[in-house]
Amino acid sequence: MTQNAAVRVRGLRKRYGGVAAVDGVDLDIARGEVFGILGPNGAGKSTTVEILQGYRTRDGGEVAVLGEDPAAGGREWQAKVGIVWQDGGAAQELTVAETVRHFARYYPRPRDAEEVIALVGLEEKAGSRTKALSGGQRRRLDVALGVIGGPELLLLDEPTTGFDPVARRQFWELIRSLAEEGTTIILTTHYLEEAEALTDRLAVISAGRVVAEGAADTLAGRARARATVRWTEPDGTRRTEETDTPTRTVAELAARFGGGEVPELRVTRPTLEDVYLRLIGERDGQGVAS
Numbered sequence: 001m002t003q004n005a006a007v008r009v010r011g012l013r014k015r016y017g018g019v020a021a022v023d024g025v026d027l028d029i030a031r032g033e034v035f036g037i038l039g040p041n042g043a044g045k046s047t048t049v050e051i052l053q054g055y056r057t058r059d060g061g062e063v064a065v066l067g068e069d070p071a072a073g074g075r076e077w078q079a080k081v082g083i084v085w086q087d088g089g090a091a092q093e094l095t096v097a098e099t100v101r102h103f104a105r106y107y108p109r110p111r112d113a114e115e116v117i118a119l120v121g122l123e124e125k126a127g128s129r130t131k132a133l134s135g136g137q138r139r140r141l142d143v144a145l146g147v148i149g150g151p152e153l154l155l156l157d158e159p160t161t162g163f164d165p166v167a168r169r170q171f172w173e174l175i176r177s178l179a180e181e182g183t184t185i186i187l188t189t190h191y192l193e194e195a196e197a198l199t200d201r202l203a204v205i206s207a208g209r210v211v212a213e214g215a216a217d218t219l220a221g222r223a224r225a226r227a228t229v230r231w232t233e234p235d236g237t238r239r240t241e242e243t244d245t246p247t248r249t250v251a252e253l254a255a256r257f258g259g260g261e262v263p264e265l266r267v268t269r270p271t272l273e274d275v276y277l278r279l280i281g282e283r284d285g286q287g288v289a290s
């Protein structure tokens with residue numbers, strides 16, 4: 001990957017005392033991608049993201065973020081990398097609009113504050129003090145502060161933890177609109193449906209290593225895995241068949257049911273959760289410390 005790379009990581013390592021938090025991670029993330037990092041608690045996701053942000057030092061490996069080493073990233077580089085902190089640290093007494101305008105001053109070429117407030121859906125709260133915002137609205141403000149500098153890359157660590165389902169979907173729309181504007185987005189998440197809905201590609205990290213990488217719908221051979229065909233017979237008996245050739249099974253069923261509807265017909269492949277749990281279990285089975 002060349003200029004098209006937003007992130008290139010080779011052999012990244014980080015230890016905390018006796019713990020290998022990141023143990024040889026490679027990542028290639030293209031510009032314009034929405035990239036997810038999944039993995040169990042303690043897998044090394046936050047440590048990896050913090051190294052990409054330049055917030056944490058590494059013990060080994062090569063890291064290039066927007067073509068530069070984050071450990072040496074100057075102000076120009078920092079302005080191109082947007083960070084959404086878990087708690088944005090906005091002063092409680094300032095209003096939303098004041099907070100966003102205040103943060104804009106830190107950047108050489110900030111976006112328009114009103115436009116960013118609209119982008120995150122906080123127009124109606126622009127005059128409210130930040131202490132009066134709900135948790136979800138606070139998170140939107142955190143994102144506004146992450147994008148006010150007009151970043152080329154936005155890093156989000158567990159952005160939707162604690163969101164209700166409606167707020168989560170609204171947040172996905174926000175991420176999608178940023179991606180449509182061309183922002184590269186890297187996010188960690190514990191929500192598999194979020195990874196599936198939002199990311200172009202994802203990496204599963206376990207015990208400091210990447211154990212699988214790819215698009216959510218084809219991860220770890222998911223799309224080619226055995227299918228399960230389920231249907232109900234006319235007498236009400238539920239039937240299940242595992243098969244490598246679901247099309248043939250369905251064709252046979254269709255013929256048997258005279259071309260009419262096969263009652264409660266369903267063809268499924270392993271879900272992202274199925275393959276995720278298998279990937280994590282496989283590594284645990286190898287006795288790798290978490």
Ligand SMILES: Nc1ncnc2c1ncn2[C@@H]1O[C@H](COP(=O)(O)OP(=O)(O)OP(=O)(O)O)[C@@H](O)[C@H]1O
Pocket residue numbers: 016019020021039040041042043044045046047048290
């Ligand atoms: N500042 C620190 N000092 C010592 N150990 C740390 C520190 N930060 C993280 N660790 C350890 O490094 C490992 C990886 O932690 P990290 O926070 O990167 O995991 P994570 O995948 O983000 O987990 P979670 O899903 O729980 O947020 C864990 O074993 C953790 O206990």
